[in-house]
Amino acid sequence: MCYTLGIDIGTYETKGVLVDEGGQVIAQARRAHKMLVPQPGWAEHDPEQDWWGDFCVVSQELLQQSGIDPIDILAVACSAIGPCMLPVDAQGNPLMNGVLYGVDARAEREVCELTERIGEEVILSRCGNALTSQSVGPKILWLKRNRTDLYQQTARILTSTSFLVYRLTGRYVIDHYTAANFSPLYDVSTQSWIEDLADDIVDLEKLPELLWSTDIAGYVSKSAAQGTGLAEGTPVTAGTIDAAAEAVSVGVNAPGDMMAMYGSTIFIILRTAQRVSDPRLWYAPWLFEGEHASMAGLATSGTLTHWFRDQFAKDLDSEEAFSLLALEAQDSPPGAKGLLLLPYFSGERTPIHDANAKGSFFGLNLTHTRGDMYRALIEGIAYGTRHVTDTFSEIGHPPHRLLAVGGGTKNAVWLQATSDICGLRQEVRKNTVGASYGDAFLAALAIGRVKRSDIEHWNPIAADICANADLRYDHNFQIFRDLYDATKAIMKRL
Template sequence: MSYTLGVDIGTFETKGVLVDASGAIIAQATRSHKMLVPQPGWAEHCAETDWWGDFVYVTKALLCDSQVNSEEIAAVACSAIGPCMLPVNAAGKPLMNGVLYGVDTRAAAQITELTERIGADLIMARCGNALTSQSVGPKILWLKQQRPEIYALTAKVLSATPYLTWKLTGDYVIDHYTAANFSPLYDVNKLAWTDDLAADILPLDRLPRLAWSTEIAGHVTAQAAQETGLAVGTPVTVGTIDAAAEAVSVGVKDPGEMMMMYGSTIFMIQLTALPVRDARMWYAPWLYPGQHASMAGLATSGTLTHWFRDQFARELGEGAFGVLAREAADSPKGAKGLLCLPYFSGERTPIHDPQAVGAFFGLNLTHSRGDLFRAVLEGIASGTAHVMEVCRALGTEPVRVLAVGGGTKNAVWMQATSDIGAVPQIVAENTIGASYGDAFLAAVAVGRVLPDEISVWNPVARVVQPVAEAVYARQYPLWKRLYSQSRDVAHELGGGA
C-alpha cells in the first residue's frame, strides 16, 4: 500500500488528489457546486449532494483515472469548509442544509444574547475567542429558537468534515481545531466540551467525540466502500477544516509561520508558541497536541471576484477572469483614486461586523471596468493588511508568509497584498491546496512521513516581494476611515432591510 488519498470540500468546488509515498501527484479530480443564499446573510450547502455526493464523485474519478487498486491506498483524509452547523437525526440523516462558516451571519441576535448573558471576558478566558459569526454555538441556539421542530429531532450537530467522516466510518468524531469554533461549548484550556457557560444550547452528548486531526477516526465501512470504490477497512483520519489542511500543504509547521489562503475567502493561520487571545482574531489548538494557531479571515474575497465577474463580465465566458486580470493590470496602482470596501457579506476579522456593507467610493466618469476590478483586489488586499496590522500590534508579526490558493495565479492581487500589507509572500511549487495537505496528513497518520517533512514534498517555487508605493501609503488610511465613517449608515441601511 503506497498511496494516500485526500479530498477537500470547498465553498464552490471539491478537489481530490491521490499521491504516492514521495508526495508525487498520481491523479487529481474536481467537481463544482454552488453556495446557496436563501436570503441575505445566509449561506448554505446541501450536505448529501455538495459534501458527500462530491466526495463520492471525486474519489471514483481518482481511482478510475489512476487505475490504482483501492487496496493499495494506505489511508484517506478529508477536510472541508468550516466551522459549519449541520443537525442530523438518529440515523445520521441531515435535517436541513448545512449552515456555513462565518459568511453566514443569521445568528447575530444569538451572539449578542450569549455574550451579554455569559460575559465577553469569561467567554474569552474559557473559549479563547469572542463570539462572532464564525462561532457554531450561537447558530445552534438559532436552530433551537427559530427551528424548534428540527432541533427536537437533532441527535448530533456536525460540521462538514465530521459529516464526511461519519459517512465513511459510521463514527461521529471531530478534531480539536474545528471544535474550538463551537464556542461557547468548547473549553480551550481543558481541550474538552463544556456546558458550564450555556447549558441550554445543546446537550453535550449530541456533539461528536473529540480527537486530533491525524488520529484514525475509523475505517471505511462496507456501505461507504460500495458507494466510493474505496476498500473496506481503509483507515480514515479525523480530518480538519480546509484552511488548516491548506496551511499544512504549503509548509506551515513552525511558530511564526503564516498561511495566506486565497480562496472564496482570504483565510490566515499563524502558528504561535503560546495561545494568542484577542477579540479581533480567532484562536484554536493546532492539529497536533501542544501547538497553537492564531487565525483571521475575511468574509468575501474570491466570492467577491466571482460576483464581479458574473455581474460585469458574464459575456466573456470561461476566459472572463483572464480578461479582468489583464484589465486590472492596465489600471494604475490605486485604481485612479477608487476605494472598495469588500464587505459584501459583512466582515469577519478584525472588525467582526456582520452589518458592514460593500462599497465603491471615489467613482467618476473616467473609471473603467478594469479600474473597478483593481479596486476590488486592492480592497481585499487592504482587508488583509488590516489583519497584519493587528498581528504587529499583538507582537506576532509572521516570520514567513506562505501563500496558496487560486488567487496566487492573479499577479495584481498578489502584488497588492504584499505592497499594502508590507509583507513578502512565499509560493510553494504545488498550490493545489487542502486536498494535497489532506493526503500528507493521511501519510502522517499511518506513519509514512513525519509532520515536518512537508517541505520535502512541496518545496518553495517563488517569492513575491513588497514594493513601497506612495499611492497605497495615502489610500490605505483613507480605506480604513471609509469604513469607520460610514459604519452607522451601513447599520441603519441593514436595519431597514
C-alpha cells in the same frame, strides 16, 4: 507503490488528489457546486449533494484516472469548509442544509445575547474566542429557537468534516482545531466540551467525540466502499477544516509561519508559540497536541471576483474571464486611479466583526473603466488583508514567513497587490492544489509514512513575491480605514 488520498470540500468546489509516497500527484479531480443564499446574511450547502455526493464522485474519478487498485491506498483524509452547523437525526441523515462558517450571520441576535449574558471576558478566557458569526454555539441556539421541530429530531450536531467521516466510518468525531470554533461550548484550557457557560444551548451528548486531526477515526465501511470505490477497511483520519489542511500543504509548521489562503475568502493562520487571546482574532489548538494557532478571515474575497465576473463581465467567455479581467486590472495603475472598494459584501469577520458592514465602491468618476473597478476590488481585498496582518503586529505577533496558497495565487495582480499593500514578501509553493494535498500529507503522517518536515520535500518553494513600496497604498489604506469608520453607522441603517 503505496498512496494516500485527500479530498477537500470548498465553498464552491470539491477537489481531490491521489499522492504517492514522495508527494507526487498521481491524479486530480474536482467538482463544482454552489453556495446557497436563501436570504441576505445566510449561507448554506446541501450536505447530501455538495458534501457526501461530491466526495463519492471525486473519489471514484481519482481511482478511474489513476487505474490503481484501491487496496494500495493506505489512508484517507478529508477536510471541508468550516466551522459549519448541521443537525442530523438518529440515523445520521441531515435535517436541513448545512449552515456555513462566518459568512453566515443568521445568529447575530444569539451572539449578542450570549455575550451579554456570559460576559465577553469570561468567554474569551474560557473559549479563547469572542462570539462572532464564526461561532457555532449561537447557531445551534438559533436552530433551537427557530426550527423547534427540527431540533427535537436532532440526535447530533455536526460540522462538514464530521459528516463526511461519519459517512465513511459510522463514527461521529471532530478534531480539536474545529471544535474550538464551537464557542461557548469548548474550553481551550481543558480541551473538552463544556456546558456550564450556556447549558441551554445543547446537550453535550449531541456533540461529536473529540480527536486530534491525525488520529485514525475509523475505517471505510462496506456501504462507504460501494459509494466511493475505496477499499473496505481503509483507515480514515479525523480530518479538519480546509484552511488548516491548506496551511499544512504549504509548510506552516513553526511559530511565526503564516498562511494566507486565497480562496472564496482570505483565511489566515499563524502558528504561535503560545495561546494568543484577542477578541479581534480567533484562537484554536493547532492540529497537533500542545501546539497553538491564531486565525483571521475576511468574509468575501474570491467570492467577490466571482460576483464581479458574473455581473460585469458577461461579455467574456466564462473560462477565460478571470485571466482577461486580470489583464485589464494590470493596465490600471496602483491605487486604481483613486477608486476604493470596501469588501464587506457579506458583513465582515476579522478584525472588525461587523455583520452589518456593507460593501461599496467609493470614488467613482466618469474616467474609470472596468479594469479600474476590478483592480480596486483586488486592492480592497488586500487592504482588508493588511488590516489583519497589522492587527497581528499590534499584539506582538508579526509573521516571520508568509506562505500563499489557493486558487487566487494564479492571479499575479492580486498576489503582487497583497505583498505591496501589506509590505510582506510571500512564498508560493510548487504545488498550489491546496487543502486536498494537505489532506493527503496528513493521511500519510497519520500512518507514519512521513515526518512533518517532509512537506518541504513534497512541496518546495517555487516563487517569491517581493513587496514594492508605494506611498499611494499607504495613503489609500488610511482612507480605507477611515471610510468604514465614517459609514458604519449608516451601514447599520440600510
